[in-house]
Amino acid sequence: EPEVTQTPSHQVTQMGQEVILRCVPISNHLYFYWYRQILGQKVEFLVSFYNNEISEKSEIFDDQFSVERPDGSNFTLKIRSTKLEDSAMYFCASSPTGSTGELFFGEGSRLTVL
Amino acid sequence: GQSLEQPSEVTAVEGAIVQINCTYQTSGFYGLSWYQQHDGGAPTFLSYNALDGLEETGRFSSFLSRSDSYGYLLLQELQMKDSASYFCAVRNNFNKFYFGSGTKLNVKP
Numbered sequence: 001e002p003e004v005t006q007t008p009s010h011q012v013t014q015m016g017q018e019v020i021l022r023c024v025p026i027s028n029h030l031y032f033y034w035y036r037q038i039l040g041q042k043v044e045f046l047v048s049f050y051n052n053e054i055s056e057k058s059e060i061f062d063d064q065f066s067v068e069r070p071d072g073s074n075f076t077l078k079i080r081s082t083k084l085e086d087s088a089m090y091f092c093a094s095s096p097t098g099s100t101g102e103l104f105f106g107e108g109s110r111l112t113v114l
Numbered sequence: 115g116q117s118l119e120q121p122s123e124v125t126a127v128e129g130a131i132v133q134i135n136c137t138y139q140t141s142g143f144y145g146l147s148w149y150q151q152h153d154g155g156a157p158t159f160l161s162y163n164a165l166d167g168l169e170e171t172g173r174f175s176s177f178l179s180r181s182d183s184y185g186y187l188l189l190q191e192l193q194m195k196d197s198a199s200y201f202c203a204v205r206n207n208f209n210k211f212y213f214g215s216g217t218k219l220n221v222k223p
Contacts, residue, residue, distance in 0.1 A: 031209060043149075043157060043201060043213040056210045091156060101147040101162025101205055108156055 002026040004106035006092050012112045016081050021109045023075045023092030031095040032075045033103065034067065036060075036088040043091065049075065082113045116140040118214035120202055125220040126192055134187045134200050134217045142207030146178050146185045149201045151216070157201060161187065189219070197221045 005024045013019050025032050034046040047057040047067055054067065066078045075094075079086055089110050093103040118138045126132040136146065145164035149157035163169055163178035163185060175188040189196055199216040206212070 033211075035213075042215040043151075043203075045210060045212055048208070048210055050209070056208050095209070101145045101164065101211075102159040103147075103149075103157075103211060105156040105158070 004092055004094055004104050006090075006106035006109050008109055009107065010110045010112070012114065013082055015084060015113055019079045019082055019111060021077045021079075021090050021092075021111070023077070023106055024073050025075055025092065025094035026096070026104055027073070029094035029096045029104070031055075031097075032069070033093040033095075034077045035091045035093060035105075037091065037108075038088045046077075079111075082111075084113050087111055087113045116204060116206070116212040118202055118204060118212065120200075120214045120217045122215065123218045123220070125222065127222050128192055128194060130192050131188065131190050132192060132219065134189075134202075134219070136185050136187075136202035136214055138183050138185075138202070138204050138214075140204045140206055140212065143180070143183075144205045144207055144209075146176070147203045147205060147211065148174075148176050148187045149203060149213070150198050151201065152198045157213075160200075162205075192221050194221050194223065 007022045032049040037043045045058050047061045048055045089108045091108045092106045120136045147162045148160040151157045161176035168177045173190045178185040201213045201216045203211045203213045
């Protein structure tokens with residue numbers, strides 16, 4: 001069964017460093033998302049991406065963050081100059097169309113900023 | 115903006131029925147989804163309601179009332195493996211999904 005894959009599963013970084021989280025969405029999906037979840041809290045929307053551009057972003061998604069789809073399969077989230085409060089689980093998700101209520105989530109990348 | 119309210123925790127016994135409510139405030143509402151998340155795992159899709167009424171999928175059912183900005187997830191014949199967090203999520207007209215804070219379901223033998 002097709003699935004969303006994310007790498008790395010866990011990354012530890014020093015405050016101020018740049019991090020790139022990678023995702024391979026399901027191949028025929030058209031909508032891509034990044035969410036984050038601080039331990040024990042809710043799943044927070046960061047950004048949605050469609051047709052090679054950002055379609056929506058939240059207040060959390062400031063200049064520190066960027067997304068890219070560098071080729072036909074990968075979807076990346078870059079976090080510049082990481083802060084302690086960026087420590088969280090980052091989930092990539094994809095959806096085949098805009099008419100379904102179902103998001104397919106990857107297993108997540110746990111980011112720890114020291 | 116968006117806001118979703120759901121109970122933080124619910125406890126029930128194996129074999130019982132439990133209902134998890136969700137009330138929401140949002141602009142451009144398209145539908146309400148439900149997700150299950152086990153500790154350390156990814157959210158997995160359970161159900162979606164775009165129209166008023168009940169959707170049934172096996173032991174799980176979901177209900178939506180658009181006029182009341184309210185929905186619920188009904189879990190029947192509870193099993194120990196149903197112990198998890200359950201999130202409601204509103205889908206808005208930009209195909210963006212906002213999640214509630216989650217309800218931790220504890221199933222006891």
